[in-house]
Amino acid sequence: MSDNSSGRQQNSDSNDSSIATPRGKFMLYLKGVAMGLGDSVPGISGGTIAVITKIYDQLVFSIRAVDLRACALLFTGKFALVWQHINGSFLLILAAGILSGLLISANTVLFLLENYFAPLMAFFIGMVLASTWLLRHEFSSLPGRMFWHYYWAWHSRCL
Numbered sequence: 001m002s003d004n005s006s007g008r009q010q011n012s013d014s015n016d017s018s019i020a021t022p023r024g025k026f027m028l029y030l031k032g033v034a035m036g037l038g039d040s041v042p043g044i045s046g047g048t049i050a051v052i053t054k055i056y057d058q059l060v061f062s063i064r065a066v067d068l069r070a071c072a073l074l075f076t077g078k079f080a081l082v083w084q085h086i087n088g089s090f091l092l093i094l095a096a097g098i099l100s101g102l103l104i105s106a107n108t109v110l111f112l113l114e115n116y117f118a119p120l121m122a123f124f125i126g127m128v129l130a131s132t133w134l135l136r137h138e139f140s141s142l143p144g145r146m147f148w149h150y151y152w153a154w155h156s157r158c159l
Contacts, residue, residue, distance in 0.1 A: 019089060019090060019093060025093055028055070028090065028093045028094060028097065029093050029094075029096060029097040029100075030097065031049070031050075031053045031055055031094070031097060032093065032094040032095065032096060032097015032098045032099075032100070032101065033097045033098070033100050033101040033104070034049045034053065034097075034101065035049045035050055035053075035094070035097065035098050035101060036097065036098040036099065036100060036101020036102040036103075036104070036105065037049075037101040037102075037104065037105050038101075038127075039098070039101070039102060039105075040101075040102060040105035040106065040109050041105075041109075041124055041127055042124055044124075044127050044128060044131055046098060048131050048135070051135060052131065052134050052135065055094070058087070058090060059090075059094065061087070062086060062087035062090055062091050063091075065085055065086045065087060066086050069085065070082050070085050070086050073085060
């Protein structure tokens, strides 16, 4: 195993303990539901929710693990090793939560858009501002003025 993949494996192993218990699995599922709900809100993405809930790194490493090694293991019939290599339990539980969140929100958002447009838009703007506040420490390397410049430029494009 190369240094990079062993680092990924160590990172994955330390994060896997969070889904080793039923409570951990349920919490990951709820994070997935939040990501699915976030995907239906204009200006918020599932990735933003992943960063806020602190699973973004594990998600990226797990998706990145779907590589040539995983394909080789799959084609040789080593399904258990493939599942472990791609952090399959994490991805499956998260995907189930995301799908649930999308299904919950799809009809609800359409109904609210038709019947309660102004309050819904206020809620969406509040969600965007709240996510900015929650993520402010992720951008501590940017000077404050520069961060807000990029933030408003990006969000004015989205709205």
